[in-house]
Amino acid sequence: MKLFNKDDSMAVLDGKKRFNLDKALTITTFILLLIIVIIPVFMIIFNTFFVKATTGHWAFDVSMFKTQLSEPKNLSAMWNTVKIAILTTIVGTIAGVFYAWLLGRSDIPAKGLMKALFNIPYMFPPFLGAMAWDMLLNGRGGYFNKFLMRVFQLESAPININSIWGIVFVEVSYYFPFVFMQVVAALEKMDPTLEECARIAGAKQSTVIWRITLPLTKPAISAGALLILTTSLAHFGVPSIIGYSQGIYTLPTRIYAVIYNAGGSFEGIRQGASLSVLLVAVVSLALIIQNKILSSGSFDIIKGKSTRPTLIKLRGAKYPLLVICIVTLIIIVVVPLVMIVLVSFLKAYGLPLKLENFTFAQYKRVFKGGGTIDSIKNSLFASITAGVVCMLLGTLVAYVVQKIKPKNKGALEFMSMLPYAIPGTVLSIGVILAWQGAVFGINLYNTIWIIIVAYLARYLSFSMKTSSAALLQVSSSLEEAARACGASHTESLADITLPLIRPAMVSGFFLIFLPAMREVTTSILLYGPKTRTLGVQIYGLRDAGMIPQAAALATVAIGIIIVLNTLVNYIVKDRKGV
């Protein structure tokens, strides 16, 4: 009788618990997303169009927006943003497709190695590359420019990186892997009989590439191009380092300048907010256009048994093309890296790159003040915290959307993906507006937490995507089987579902941790005197003219990135084996 009672009460409890657990999870998700994502975005729009009148009431007011729109500097910044983004997208896409085809479909030698090398730019912070190129090709005294002037007896610098095209060049060299990786993956998965069929039908190899291969990889190409476009529109580092000296502004650098010049006053932040609205409008427009293009062609090209794709023989062009690949790799990977390392050893910036001018002093100087160590600690703390919280929160959102499926799961999904379309600079302003005491009564300004909150908003969609994909693979029958074996809802969740998606959660963590570790766009607007991040510290040193010190710290940062990446690859590989 006792036993029966126990069973009975358990069944009731379980039934009740299930109802509660699902509901609790859904409500928690909504509240968290509201706080982390929606309120900052809302605050930007609100502060742009509403003003607190002297009476204490908020009044609708478009004057700020109008002033900003009629300011020629802002308009030219907008025009530059669009121009740079479009040029970067076009050149980056062409380069990405070209190298993807070469490494995915031709018989060029050393493919595996080159594929790995072509992915390197993807993990490097572009603003470090911009620093290196500025050292080399600065219009006033870049090392390479000086060299060319000496050799060819020129009056002025032959190449000026401090131009729109210079910015485009640096951005392309870091963003073309977006297209490259997507297209290589598509080419590798593509059913080779689709191409063979066209050969049998009488088409020459070149015809097959134009009429079959390229159209079939169009979805991958557009997806990569979209990523380049939105990233470039929102990008801060490269235009700020390369464009600043020539007064070339983009919207993100303009927003930074406005806020920086205002010294953190509310008026400055409001100006920044209205510029942000402008930037969001531009990005949204780009997204809409791309969406139209993307939706026109998406199809399944992975079918059938996987035979080896027929590699196209390059014959006479093989070695010239190999040389082009190697030169490209040297230019985009080796040259900037070597330059930064060399400059980090210089006694003073501008001295010739000779052994007698080299010293370790810059490294000592960088680490002397303690500010650098603090910045590394800050970056590690902020990235790890953001990574862990995003991993958990992203999985929570994914679980609610994929498994609980509440009525308004579309809204949930939209909320979590929203920051994806919002530039980091803009998000930072939203976070400032939301967390300096105005909304929650909590002032996080000048603390590391405001940076973490911004990271959460910015990177949440990353972990949510990976966890979603993993959860989709976990058939609900697995959890049901656990229930049938007597596990409660909570137990089946903890013992079945979570262990199955754990690898995805771990890779979701690294997907956030690594970019957060090297980012500068978000933290540049949020750092306080004691909360500089690694990126901000390098940027600050350079801004203060201490270029060799900046280079020294950049070398250290690159070292950290390489170590972390190797570690990640090792861990991820290990996981796959299990």
Next chain:
Amino acid sequence: MADQIILRNVTKIFTTKTLGDITAVDNFNINVHEGECFSFLGPSGCGKSTTLRMIAGFEDLTAGEIELCGKLVSSSEKKLYVPPEERGLGMVFQAFAVWPHMTVFDNVAFPLAIKKVNKVDIKKRVAEALKHTSLSGLEDVYPGELSGGQQQRIALARAIVTNPKVMLLDEPLSNLDPKLRETMRFEIKSLQKKFGFTIIFVTHDQSEAMAISDRMMVCDMGKIMQIDTPENLYNHPNSRFVHNFLGESTFIKVEVKGGKVYPEGSNQALDIEIPKGVQGKMVIATRPNEIELTTPSAGGFKTHIEKRIFLTDRTEYLVPVGNQMVKIQTPHRVRYNAQDECYVKFIMPIWYPEDDEKTEAERNKRQLI
């Protein structure tokens, strides 16, 4: 009949990083007659697909040469390889390979458009090809919206639209469900009758090959085992492999001692005629419907029924012969119960030497290429 496709000493060796050289196709000599339906049949890794791809021009040859319609198209010695697009073939692939970014019309019109046929003719010929493949009315649809059977019909229409003399079919039916597979088989045959092309049909499904082919080649592990008509292959398989691959087979290990045949693990002799010169350990091959259950007076091997299995159109019995279990299929009217005493008689078994099977490891290795 003239030989339309001739393979002379064709050999293909793949060099792999992990397993070294693997001979995928070992000295193939094949003559396919004009208007014939010729099948390449064998388990995966036997070299059938590689052979087809060499005929199509997608692979070069390590040795030998290929002649198509009286013209040399591949020769390892002369380093001559006519590219696939100039061989004038039709080809249908297992995974359909219809282009998802083109409409049905554009898919079928592609070979003609490449040849710069004028628009009016293209329209006419595509319409005809679609009519023959029962696709009329679907011109403006994208293949993604169609069923697997319809997609395969598009591939067929695209292959016949240029009216090729030779049609290569690479497991074209294996992605379809069984009912559809049979329908398509008939459609392919009737198209062949109408257009008179020669078919090379690659498959690993023996019943499909039996039903469609005039002649077929059975191959295994890169070697041709036997080439003949389906009937001859079934009735006179020249190796244990071919026997096992076509239809259901029963192999019984026996020992021939002093003019008598003893199944392994038994002192009772089987009543079988021994071919000349056969001595020692051998294997006899038979099929479940070629073993009779008889009475003692007819002189069978005395044993008992181990298990009776009712199948819809016949009854199956499991009967021990020595230490081996033998499967017998009979009409329902022959009725025994489990544990009943019975006598079995083998009708015209085929004799093979004891060890004829290649090792499993070698077979697995070949699956990787």
